[in-house]
Amino acid sequence: MSVNRQLAGYFEQIASLMEITGANAFKVSANRKVVRVLEDLDRDIADVATSGELESLDGIGKGTAARISQFLETGTIDDLEHLRSEIPDGLIGLLDISGLGPKTVGRLWREADVTDRQSLKAAIDDGRLASLPRMGAKTIANIADSLAFAQRASQRTPIGRALPLAEQLVSQLKTVPGVTRVHYAGSLRRGCETIGDIDLIAVTTDPTGLVDTFTNRPDVAKVLAKGDTKAAIRLTSDIQVDLRIVPEDVLGATLLYFTGSKEHNVLLRERARSMHMRLNEYGLFPDDGDDEPPQQRGIAPLASATEDDIYSALELPMQPCSLRESADDPLVAPPALIELNDIRSELHSHTTASDGHLTIDELINATRDRGLGIIAITDHSVSSVQANGLSVDRLHTHIAAIHDARDRHPDMLILAGSEVDIHADGRLDYDDDVLRELDIVVASPHASLKQASDLATERLLKAIEHPLVHIIGHPTGRMIGRRPGLDPNMPVLLEAAAANGTALEINANPRRLDLRDVHVRQAMAAGCRIAINTDAHTGDHLAFLRYGVLTARRGRVTPDACVNCLPPDALLTWLAQKSPLLSS
DNA sequence: GCCGTTTTCGGCCCGACTGTTTTCAGTCG
Numbered sequence: 378m379s380v381n382r383q384l385a386g387y388f389e390q391i392a393s394l395m396e397i398t399g400a401n402a403f404k405v406s407a408n409r410k411v412v413r414v415l416e417d418l419d420r421d422i423a424d425v426a427t428s429g430e431l432e433s434l435d436g437i438g439k440g441t442a443a444r445i446s447q448f449l450e451t452g453t454i455d456d457l458e459h460l461r462s463e464i465p466d467g468l469i470g471l472l473d474i475s476g477l478g479p480k481t482v483g484r485l486w487r488e489a490d491v492t493d494r495q496s497l498k499a500a501i502d503d504g505r506l507a508s509l510p511r512m513g514a515k516t517i518a519n520i521a522d523s524l525a526f527a528q529r530a531s532q533r534t535p536i537g538r539a540l541p542l543a544e545q546l547v548s549q550l551k552t553v554p555g556v557t558r559v560h561y562a563g564s565l566r567r568g569c570e571t572i573g574d575i576d577l578i579a580v581t582t583d584p585t586g587l588v589d590t591f592t593n594r595p596d597v598a599k600v601l602a603k604g605d606t607k608a609a610i611r612l613t614s615d616i617q618v619d620l621r622i623v624p625e626d627v628l629g630a631t632l633l634y635f636t637g638s639k640e641h642n643v644l645l646r647e648r649a650r651s652m653h654m655r656l657n658e659y660g661l662f663p664d665d666g667d668d669e670p671p672q673q674r675g676i677a678p679l680a681s682a683t684e685d686d687i688y689s690a691l692e693l694p695m696q697p698c699s700l701r702e703s704a705d706d707p708l709v710a711p712p713a714l715i716e717l718n719d720i721r722s723e724l725h726s727h728t729t730a731s732d733g734h735l736t737i738d739e740l741i742n743a744t745r746d747r748g749l750g751i752i753a754i755t756d757h758s759v760s761s762v763q764a765n766g767l768s769v770d771r772l773h774t775h776i777a778a779i780h781d782a783r784d785r786h787p788d789m790l791i792l793a794g795s796e797v798d799i800h801a802d803g804r805l806d807y808d809d810d811v812l813r814e815l816d817i818v819v820a821s822p823h824a825s826l827k828q829a830s831d832l833a834t835e836r837l838l839k840a841i842e843h844p845l846v847h848i849i850g851h852p853t854g855r856m857i858g859r860r861p862g863l864d865p866n867m868p869v870l871l872e873a874a875a876a877n878g879t880a881l882e883i884n885a886n887p888r889r890l891d892l893r894d895v896h897v898r899q900a901m902a903a904g905c906r907i908a909i910n911t912d913a914h915t916g917d918h919l920a921f922l923r924y925g926v927l928t929a930r931r932g933r934v935t936p937d938a939c940v941n942c943l944p945p946d947a948l949l950t951w952l953a954q955k956s957p958l959l960s961s
Numbered sequence: 962g963c964c965g966t967t968t969t970c971g972g973c974c975c976g977a978c979t980g981t982t983t984t985c986a987g988t989c990g
Contacts, residue, residue: 403973407962438963476979478988513981563990576990602978602989609978609989619990621977634975639990646974651966657975670976 379830379864381422384448385415387457388441393469394460396479397486410436413640417704419868419899423449467493475523475601484509497524522599526615533571534616535857536924537887540565543575546618553590555583558628562635563619567698568927570857570890574617576635584622591620627659627672629683634658640703641696648691648707654679661687699930704898712935715909717926719936722751722948723919725796725819725850725882725910730775731756732764734915737782741789743916751945753792753817754779758806760798761823767795769811776814790945792816792952796850801825801832803839805846812845817952819882819910821850826862833863834870841873847952848908848940849874851884851891867896871903878955880906880940883932885925886918897932906958907932907939 392408414436415422425431426449431442444454464486470493471482485491489505497520500506506517543561550559556579560566563576581587588608592600601609601617609619623631634642635658649656655664655671660678662671672678680686688695694710701707723744727733735743737754744752756775757766767775772795779793794817798806805812805820812818820840828836840846852870855862874881881900884891889912892900900907909925911918929939936942938958940951950956 401962404962406973410963436963440962476988480987511981511986515980519979574990604978607977635990637990639974643974650974655975659976 381415381418384422384445385412387448387454388412388415390469391457391460393472394464397464397468397483399483411441413703465492470494471497474527476519494524533573535571535887536565536569539572539575542616546575546577550579553587555586556581558625560632562632563637566636567638567701568931570893570928574619577618577620578631578635579620579622580625580628581622587622627681629686630660630681631658633684633687636698636701638702641701641707644707645691648693652691661690697930699927712933714930715926715934715936715939717923719942720909720922721749721944722941723749723911723913724753724817724848724908724941725755726752726913727756728754731766732914737778738785741782741786741791743919745789747919751790751948753794755794755796755819758795758797760806794818796821798823799836799840801828801836803836805840805843809845818846819848819850820846822854822863826854826860830864830866834865837865837870838873841870841879842877846879847955848880848882850882851889852881853891855891856888857890862891867899871900871905875904875957878906878957880908882908882910883925883928885909885911885921887921887924890924890928894928894931897929897934901933901938904958907934909939909941
């Protein structure tokens with residue numbers, strides 16, 4: 378799969394470099410489309426090429442197919458090499474700076490010898506920029522500010538930080554006089570693992586008052602835009618927040634528009650056009666061929682109040698936010714996706730016996746307080762020395778202590794388990810006779826997370842095929858923005874997991890979210906069982922569950938595929954005899 | 962560069978805000 382990613386990166390470079398040269402915008406977006414196609418493809422692009430099917434992929438024509446073939450044969454693409462020889466690589470990094478687009482970057486390069494971020498800084502400092510036409514003091518100050526911001530905040534915000542902040546902003550703005558509705562939209566509403574900025578949409582009788590309140594918050598570092606219906610700020614915490622104000626009767630159209638994804642919006646607009654309609658953030662309108670926006674000409678929308686109304690008018694099934702990515706087809710009716718309330722159990726958690734902060738009883742009580750009736754206590758195994766992993770003797774004592782707790786908590790199903798290390802060669806950290814004493818075994822990789830792809834595949838495959846392993850915990854071991862983790866051959870693992878009835882975990886910790894959404898989607902297509910666990914080390918960690926459920930929804934997980942949704946009897950049956958999903 | 966119930970040419974999604982300039986280009990989402 379990594380060839381797909383590498384090639385996608387090359388086409389992204391081609392698109393960016395073409396933009397800087399001022400190439401036709403449609404050619405640029407055609408190359409960007411190729412990037413998406415490659416990223417969403419669930420087959421190896423080399424296989425597609427071998428079977429002569431490249432041009433059957435939507436968005437790949439003769440030219441692109443030739444470039445892909447050339448890359449697969451030689452490892453390079455002539456067109457890309459040519460662009461690189463003409464244009465400094467460092468210019469691509471300038472496109473990530475807010476306010477700098479391809480036109481400006483091209484001008485800076487041609488007219489001020491700017492080739493990267495460093496020389497941009499120099500050009501600002503020595504006054505070269507100010508000598509260019511259409512470069513006023515404000516524009517230069519904004520570029521300088523965006524450049525400094527880009528240097529210190531290069532990463533996207535994890536959902537675990539963005540979602541609580543957005544909820545706080547929403548509840549605060551709801552108290553502003555005149556405000557009747559506030560929602561967050563964007564990638565956050567779609568449940569993406571990281572977000573670029575927070576999008577808010579509000580309905581109010583006093584737009585000016587709301588915009589003033591919003592832009593005058595004490596935590597505002599910079600006001601990026603301020604108008605009658607739109608404002609944008611950057612907080613001192615370096616997170617950007619956009620606010621849109623709309624009339625109540627077009628809220629659905631605006632929510633739809635600003636929830637995205639961009640690709641989903643394009644598909645909906647194309648759909649609208651094919652039905653002689655026109656879709657924008659104010660509603661779905663009849664297409665009368667007039668260029669002036671219909672809402673400005675007093676034309677009533679065909680649908681606008683709710684998202685449901687618009688999908689319905691487009692004769693499409695209502696798509697949940699989590700299924701509005703480029704890989705999702707809006708024509709396909711969505712499955713009944715899993716919801717937070719469907720979850721009955723936490724099957725991966727830690728106590729003070731290893732590196733958790735709660736005692737057995739505290740953990741059980743915290744689980745009950747979250748509305749769950751089933752808890753599996755799975756402390757670390759002996760090799761996780763840094764996590765105070767349990768020796769076999771300590772494990773025996775721990776199992777007995779867990780069994781004792783059952784008498785004190787008769788309302789809960791309490792399982793004695795372990796999170797067993799999967800060694801680099803695929804062996805497990807406890808012998809089979811020890812594993813047999815446990816109610817549940819979660820096998821996870823913790824060390825050797827940089828091993829080669831084929832070794833990682835063999836390693837995880839052994840654990841998946843092990844008859845005593847129920848769940849593979851955080852299968853790749855990645856940490857978002859910090860380490861990539863293992864890169865195994867997913868299709869091979871998924872096929873084995875489905876056949877053996879071994880569940881693959883979505884670790885709900887927002888720093889992990891592992892499996893990630895695209896792999897979850899592939900796992901569902903392969904017929905795998907899924908587990909959603911918080912890996913709780915404290916009581917607060919149990920609240921991570923919603924991030925796991927959001928990721929599951931993005932991967933099209935239904936309750937029947939998730940072992941955490943099983944009622945006690947069915948869960949015990951599966952634990953006693955792992956069964957594949959399809960035959961259960 | 963890709964695509965096709967307006968199919969081999971002529972389209973390709975849409976609107977708000979900013980800055981600098983007097984009507985709009987560039988950027989963003």
